Amino acid sequence: MNAVMKVANAILLVLMAMVQSQCTKTMNELKTEQLADLSRQVTVAAISSANGDLTDTNIKYFGRWDFSSSTRYISRWGGAYLKVRFTGTTVKIKLGNRSNYYVKIDNGPWLSYYGVTGTVNLTPTPLASGTHTLSVAQGKDYDYIFNFQGLVLDPGATTAAPPVGNDLVEWIGDSITAGYTNSQAEVSDYAWVCSEAMGTEHTQIAYPGICLVSGFTTNPGMDVGYFKLQSPNNTASPPWDFTRYTAKLVVINLGTNDNNKKVPATTFQSTMTTFLANVRAKYPGAEIFVMQCLKNGIMSTPTKAAVKARQTAGDGKVIYINTTNWVTSADYNPDGLHPSNDGHKKIANLLNPILSPYLSSATPFYLDRCDATTGWASSNVLSINTADKKEGSGALQSTGSSSDEFKKVFTTPIRTGASAATGSIQFWYYVSDVSRLSSSNQIEVGSGGGANVKEYNWKIGTLVNGWNLITKPISAAGITNGTPDLNAINWIRIYHAKTGSVTTRIDGLRIIP
Incomplete structure (x- = not known):
């Protein structure tokens, strides 16, 4: 039981005792010093519970997090992040695994912490005294484990709830959506950049090499993996609890690896049709956008047919995005398959005006x-x-x-x-x-x-x-x-x-x- 609950229960017991003893005093007659002492205890307990540890409800989590442990919170999908405000001049983060992390304080740039673990000082140069906003994300190609064990603040410093966007966008994809080979992984990919520009929170349910259709790679396809708590390389993953958050928009970008693995177009189409129906069942009110694969319109025919099938079935909130000519060879990394940082920004800028009108903040025409x-x-x-x-x-x-x-x-x-x-x-x-x-x-x-x-x-x-x-x-x-x-x-x-x-x-x- 946390300190606030203990004090609250103590107050309740005092009041019950007053009633049981048929005390004739009114609340106004309770000794001033007793009330003042209880008030001080509540204040102290509230401050102590806002200290950056795992019980701190001011820390907000985005992505698919496992909160089952009292000593660590873990996400196994890339692009998971947390946000919080804190007072003081320094902050450290306690990490339970070695990986790449990206940190943003106030309105500064995203800073990279490559291959770090343990207690990591995020403010080697102390900040000005005051209240600051902290965001921390994780992402490393094929290695998507964010093992968070709390924050370390200055003595006497506290946290506060951060600003949070009204809407959440869920991005479903493969290595392109995961920011594969990018300098800052998910933080620099089109999904993250577009979401941040729109002022939304976001999740990236994406994994390098993944197909939509299961059975063509070692790990399950997204038709199975999307519905799991952990990424597809964790084959024993339990199901994800979709009541934990609700996406306003869902954006799907799949098919590149299915094409590379020779998945038949008819199989891809039927699987995508079923996948869209299954995503709809999880998010009855969401707008679901299905992107044409960026490279040469790969799998565009079966993708469009799957979208059309859902529309014909009465789902008018499934929308196909034609990405023809969005990117050129100059927008790719040397491998010719994965967009560069600038290529991702270009894609994000093209997606923004398509998605923004569907957000809660949009002014309807x-x-x-x-x-x-x-x-x-x-x-x-x-x-x-x-x-x-x-x-x-x-x-x-x-x-x-x-x-x-x-x-x-x-x-x-x-x-x-x-x-x-x-x-x-x-x-x-x-x-x-x-x-x-x-x-x-x-x-x-x-x-x-x-x-x-x-x-x-x-x-x-x-x-x-x-x-x-x-x-x-x-x-x-x-x-x-x-x-x-x-x-x-x-x-x-x-x-x-x-x-x-x-x-x-x-x-x-x-x-x-």
């Missing part, structure tokens, strides 16, 4: 906020519901049994700035009774001013009673009578055939670039 019926038409009774909405002042509501629920011609075409390759349409869709919906349905967005002219269209997909968040990648849309101009959108319609009267609503209709 609305085609229509659905707060008024102005300009909208319906074959049913159309109204605004101000009591049950998802954003703004209301939600557009249709009640009746006709197919046409919502349609609008925009008198001024809308410039969305979206890309057909990476953009999506997203909105909230409410259904009162899904059992009365028939299979004939569609979402239509176009620049032809009406139905079936320069139109993107999608099936709505699987629904539940109540609100559903609908996300449809533009790359997955059908196209009718000409490709729409995403910078001149002037038409939208949502229809759904019915077997009886149904109430539907839409809200927050937006385009994500």
Whole structure:
């Protein structure tokens, strides 16, 4: 039991004793010196528990950590890191294994500590007195063990919780995502650089040489390894507990090693399709991005087919990223396969505008906020519901049994700035009774001013009673009578055939670039 809990229990026992003895004194009559002494004990206990050891809850951990030991916390995936604030002028870290570590203090650069273990002084030149922010990451090609045993602070110094990003991005990949051959491993790879630029926390579930498909290398493929606490070279690893954190975005970059190991395209496609479904089961609300392999579009055909299969199955939050011509030979290390530090920065800069609109901090671009019926038409009774909405002042509501629920011609075409390759349409869709919906349905967005002219269209997909968040990648849309101009959108319609009267609503209709 830690010191704070002991003092809290002591206070509780005092209060219980007062009640049991039917003490007639009120709390205000309790001796001032007793309360003051208890207060001092709580303060001292709180300070002593914020001293940088393994019980210190101010230290925040990112990655897949094993907290089962009371003497060391261990991660066996590269790119695991911790963050904390501390007072004083010096800080040391206690490490239980020899490896490469990367340290950032305040707004300084990442400093490398190669091949260190034991108690490592992170401030050989003392800092100015005050409060500082510390981040420590680990990564060494094929050797991903971060054995953390606590911090050593100045006498009397304490810790505090550090700033933490609102969202977390999980990156799944092979040696490229692991920063293989980079000067600072994960800290200098595209996944880390992109996440830091977006202000998100991040995990890198990546390992050099790994395939997606198991059975073609000594270690399991990512189809098995991703779901483990430890990296695939730890074949006896227990499963990972996915309740420990939730990813806002998942980015997958796999296929390079499958190609090198001659995995058949059909096998890769079916395995990727299943893998995407399994990742979705772990993160029901995440946007899942699947990158085309950076080198020569390797495995692009089966990768796109797997993404399309998931979209067809109703998962509109799986998005394919076309990386054609993102990097050239000048962006690679001498091996011609792994990007250089500058190559990783280039990839990160190209990913940033694709991923950023899906973060919690993004400012949505609305085609229509659905707060008024102005300009909208319906074959049913159309109204605004101000009591049950998802954003703004209301939600557009249709009640009746006709197919046409919502349609609008925009008198001024809308410039969305979206890309057909990476953009999506997203909105909230409410259904009162899904059992009365028939299979004939569609979402239509176009620049032809009406139905079936320069139109993107999608099936709505699987629904539940109540609100559903609908996300449809533009790359997955059908196209009718000409490709729409995403910078001149002037038409939208949502229809759904019915077997009886149904109430539907839409809200927050937006385009994500």
